[in-house]
Amino acid sequence: MNLAKIQAVIARRFDKLSMHGIGFNDFLILYLLQQSPGEKLRRADLSEKVGLTASGITRMLLPMEKMGLIKREAHEWDARVSYVVLTAAGRQIYEDAKYTANAIAKEIIPVENLKNNQPVAELFKLLGGTIV
Amino acid sequence: MNLAKIQAVIARRFDKLSMHGIGFNDFLILYLLQQSPGEKLRRADLSEKVGLTASGITRMLLPMEKMGLIKREAHEWDARVSYVVLTAAGRQIYEDAKYTANAIAKEIIPVENLKNNQPVAELFKLLGGTIV
DNA sequence: GCATAATCATTGATTAGTCAAGTATATGTC
């Protein structure tokens, strides 16, 4: 009864991100948005990527929206979907936080797995299949 | 963001335990008690074993106590500690649920790891280091 | 073209857990 521990331990390492005013989950969202075409994702897709339910996503994004890290955008023709879009402020925070996050990820990932110079990407990929 | 998924997936498989009126966590508690000397454990030790905080344990055990699966027992000389003891009813439920749980565990564990004929024990041991 | 079904997002109610503080008891030191 607690695999969540692993996730908690990793997430805790990322507590340093608070120096940028965001947490692990926020960073993950920004990361996913930033690497998506148009820096946007449908809420349904986002929920699928992070492994939360739709309502979980709604609730997780609320404060990020208030902070101005992300904003809403309507789908071109499907009125049911609402895109989550990275704002300029969000992109800026992400760019700043990236360095911190990479440093943390470098402490976690075994060096031999560090092929390209993108520790966070590698970490998320490693956890990937199961996590992100 | 979700290693908890693994745990959730496994726990969900154990939903069948509801036919015995208990859930995965309840079964885990019963399991741990049943294999402890005197069928009892200090709350602190239990919390350590399942990876919850002390308060988490207090809250998890409350309904089980109401259902009469477990009961309290004072420590012989240390008035701070309170043992969690398996009741006769609890043992009975455990014995019944064990068969269901073993069947489920057998579906999850790779056959080559099934040495002795105690799938649940093996499963918990496999998850062990990190989980139980 | 209309009825029915499916999809997307939000909301209220609930659950499972955390942390911080509090209570009670034990232990070590002087």
Next chain:
DNA sequence: GACATATACTTGACTAATCAATGATTATGC
């Protein structure tokens, strides 16, 4: 033997998530 500190547990306040229900919109079958 009294005080400081540590340990065991409980409680209140809070957080993060779930589910079930709902509203809105789009897709499908006939």
